[in-house]
Amino acid sequence: MIDCAAMRDRMPEAARGTVSWTGAEVAHLATCTDCALEWRIVRAGAQLHAGTAVAADRVAAAVMARLRAAPPERSVIRRLPWRGSVIGLLAAAASVVLILSAPRLQRPRAGNASDTATALGILPELQALDDGQLRSVLQSLGSTAADATPGVVPHLEDLTDSELQLLLHSQGGE
Amino acid sequence: MLVGSDGAPDPELVVAWRGGDERAAGQLVHRHAAALGRYLAASGATSADVDDLVQDTFFKAFRGLDGWRGDGSFRGWLFRIAGNLLKDRFRQNKGRIFLEIEEHDIAGSADPAGELAADETGRLLQQGLLRLPRLQREVFLLRVQQGLEYAEIASALGSTTGAARVHYHHAVKRLKELLA
Numbered sequence: 308m309i310d311c312a313a314m315r316d317r318m319p320e321a322a323r324g325t326v327s328w329t330g331a332e333v334a335h336l337a338t339c340t341d342c343a344l345e346w347r348i349v350r351a352g353a354q355l356h357a358g359t360a361v362a363a364d365r366v367a368a369a370v371m372a373r374l375r376a377a378p379p380e381r382s383v384i385r386r387l388p389w390r391g392s393v394i395g396l397l398a399a400a401a402s403v404v405l406i407l408s409a410p411r412l413q414r415p416r417a418g419n420a421s422d423t424a425t426a427l428g429i430l431p432e433l434q435a436l437d438d439g440q441l442r443s444v445l446q447s448l449g450s451t452a453a454d455a456t457p458g459v460v461p462h463l464e465d466l467t468d469s470e471l472q473l474l475l476h477s478q479g480g481e
Numbered sequence: 482m483l484v485g486s487d488g489a490p491d492p493e494l495v496v497a498w499r500g501g502d503e504r505a506a507g508q509l510v511h512r513h514a515a516a517l518g519r520y521l522a523a524s525g526a527t528s529a530d531v532d533d534l535v536q537d538t539f540f541k542a543f544r545g546l547d548g549w550r551g552d553g554s555f556r557g558w559l560f561r562i563a564g565n566l567l568k569d570r571f572r573q574n575k576g577r578i579f580l581e582i583e584e585h586d587i588a589g590s591a592d593p594a595g596e597l598a599a600d601e602t603g604r605l606l607q608q609g610l611l612r613l614p615r616l617q618r619e620v621f622l623l624r625v626q627q628g629l630e631y632a633e634i635a636s637a638l639g640s641t642t643g644a645a646r647v648h649y650h651h652a653v654k655r656l657k658e659l660l661a
């Protein structure tokens with residue numbers, strides 16, 4: 308008796324040739340419609356864009372040239388003492404927006420102890436927001452972070468550096 | 482830990498690059514550029530954008546090595562950066578899907594008899610992938626196209642193994658509906 312779920316778990320490896328099907332499993336693929344469909348999808352997925360060519364020499368040369376022109380330097384976000392605290396401050400700012408239902412809020416001041424305390428205090432409330440509420444908050448902050456790819460839900464901790472920078476700029480930060 | 486046929490494992494090359502060894506950085510580019518290109522292409526980047534995005538990924542990675550904690554694979558971290566860059570590019574394009582489906586480029590079948598069917602499945606799969614939520618698409622591609630284990634995917638996406646499994650399950654379910 309073939310366990311469909313166990314077999315499907317191994318499909319990516321089978322499609323890449325790192326494991327092989329037994330005779331019984333091959334026979335199963337000929338009779339189990341659902342496994343056969345998944346196998347077709349996984350095999351096609353393993354081959355997807357297999358012909359994509361990247362000019363690695365050119366890419367390496369270009370990357371090195373850019374790095375020489377711009378020596379390693381911490382990004383705006385990473386220059387900040389702790390990325391997490393930035394997220395915390397943004398979370399606090401967002402929470403204030405929610406609480407006051409105001410389109411704009413006062414700028415959080417770096418190094419202001421009371422703001423930081425507020426951030427730490429309010430952060431759990433923001434973490435409790437559902438995705439729709441969080442999207443509203445981000446929109447109210449004027450960020451494009453909420454203009455996500457269809458189906459992509461923004462999470463503060465999942466924002467890219469550029470998104471965080473946009474949020475900082477929208478709040479008058481660096 | 483990925484070791485190329487031509488040399489040291491990734492973490493050693495990363496250490497060497499941090500010490501100023503450009504050859505080590507070049508080896509990392511050669512080792513991972515093709516996989517990144519395939520991943521970006523399947524994620525919706527046009528062929529014209531792929532090289533630029535791969536370049537940007539490495540530039541950002543090498544400049545920001547402080548962001549790689551070393552507890553996940555370097556390769557996984559590259560995929561994470563590439564995914565974020567693509568997301569930013571997508572947003573700059575004001576939400577337009579910017580994949581031009583280049584059918585000859587989707588499947589790399591070496592089997593002439595099955596090529597037609599494989600091309601058709603590849604084309605439908607590519608269309609289906611672009612309709613998936615981003616996380617589902619990324620997990621599917623990292624698991625199936627790139628052969629990453631769930632733990633490595635979780636580390637790359639800053640998620641958990643269980644969540645990665647769930648995203649994969651939902652992705653496959655949806656793709657089955659689209660391709661049935």
Ligand SMILES: [Zn+2]
Pocket residue numbers: 310311335339341342343
């Ligand atoms: Zn089955």
